[in-house]
Amino acid sequence: MKLQHYLGGLEGLGPVSTETRVFVDIWETRIFGIHTAMMALSSQLPLPQTPSAFHTIWTWADLRKGAESLNPFDYFKYRYYEKWLGGISGYFVEQGYISQQELDALTEEYYANPDKPLPQGGAEAIDDRVVQYLVIGDSPKRDVDVHFDFAVGDAVAIRNVPSIEHTRLPGFLRNKTGTVETVYDGAYTYLCDTSTDGVGAAMPVYCVRFEPEELWPGNAETNFTLYADLYAFYVEAPEAAEKAKAA
Numbered sequence: 001m002k003l004q005h006y007l008g009g010l011e012g013l014g015p016v017s018t019e020t021r022v023f024v025d026i027w028e029t030r031i032f033g034i035h036t037a038m039m040a041l042s043s044q045l046p047l048p049q050t051p052s053a054f055h056t057i058w059t060w061a062d063l064r065k066g067a068e069s070l071n072p073f074d075y076f077k078y079r080y081y082e083k084w085l086g087g088i089s090g091y092f093v094e095q096g097y098i099s100q101q102e103l104d105a106l107t108e109e110y111y112a113n114p115d116k117p118l119p120q121g122g123a124e125a126i127d128d129r130v131v132q133y134l135v136i137g138d139s140p141k142r143d144v145d146v147h148f149d150f151a152v153g154d155a156v157a158i159r160n161v162p163s164i165e166h167t168r169l170p171g172f173l174r175n176k177t178g179t180v181e182t183v184y185d186g187a188y189t190y191l192c193d194t195s196t197d198g199v200g201a202a203m204p205v206y207c208v209r210f211e212p213e214e215l216w217p218g219n220a221e222t223n224f225t226l227y228a229d230l231y232a233f234y235v236e237a238p239e240a241a242e243k244a245k246a247a
Contacts, residue, residue: 028081034088035063037126040133047136050129056095061190066090142202146187149204150235154180156208157241159234169234176214177238181227182207188231204232 023029038058041050066087068075075083092098110116150156160174161167168190187202207229212220 023081024079031081031084031088035084036134037130038088039138040130041126043133043138045133045136045138047129047132048125050123050125052123052126053097058091059190062091063087140188140190142187142189144187144202146202146204146232148183149232149237150180150183150206152180152183155238156180156206156235157238158208158230159236159241161234168231170228172215173210173228173230175241176210177241178208178210178214178228180206181209184229190231206230206232206235208235 023032035058038054039060040047041052041054042056042058063084064087067083070078070083070086078086089103093100093103155177156179157177158169158173158175161169163169184205184207188205189200189202207227210226210228212222212224212226215226
């Protein structure tokens with residue numbers, strides 16, 4: 001199965017969860033807190049420098065590629081924050097903060113004794129930095145000059161980019177055509193400098209309009225229109241797409 005983390009637009013997938021709670025169990029709040037602290041300590045925002053054993057860069061892309069690189073069957077088996085936990089745990093092992101053997105041993109300890117006290121942090125400076133990070137927020141918009149290849153009304157084709165770990169391109173839009181509805185001011189990145197499917201350095205973002213018949217030929221209602229905000233890397237001229245297919 002390809003791109004199991006973005007199945008919107010596909011048919012026959014079974015019932016959809018209508019759970020509205022942000023956190024279902026208390027442990028999920030801890031996973032979210034760990035991720036937020038890692039983001040705050042990695043952030044390049046004007047925040048006070050805080051002594052910490054965490055010395056690498058963690059982004060939303062790292063979180064998602066760690067979770068979504070799971071075997072597709074495992075991906076559907078685990079709950080949302082279980083996938084987050086997998087991505088965070090894998091990152092700490094990959095970066096050398098803990099070995100897989102140490103992590104497995106600690107896991108077994110807590111399985112055997114669920115009431116064992118959890119490690120405590122308590123560094124007030126780090127807590128303050130996390131709070132400031134949440135107040136300021138982190139935007140993908142960058143103040144750089146970029147070239148816009150398309151204008152409102154232009155027909156565009158959507159590329160079928162390779163995706164190994166994570167993508168911002170909905171699977172059901174690949175190889176389809178649409179029309180540019182909006183050209184957003186400025187340039188945007190995905191809060192990281194590199195990505196396996198091309199979204200890295202700041203680039204334009206377009207809102208593209210799609211007609212249902214184009215997306216689901218002969219099997220779609222006609223009383224709606226679908227819009228998608230897409231990075232420039234995913235969009236190309238229809239002529240270029242046809243040339244690539246013929247090559």
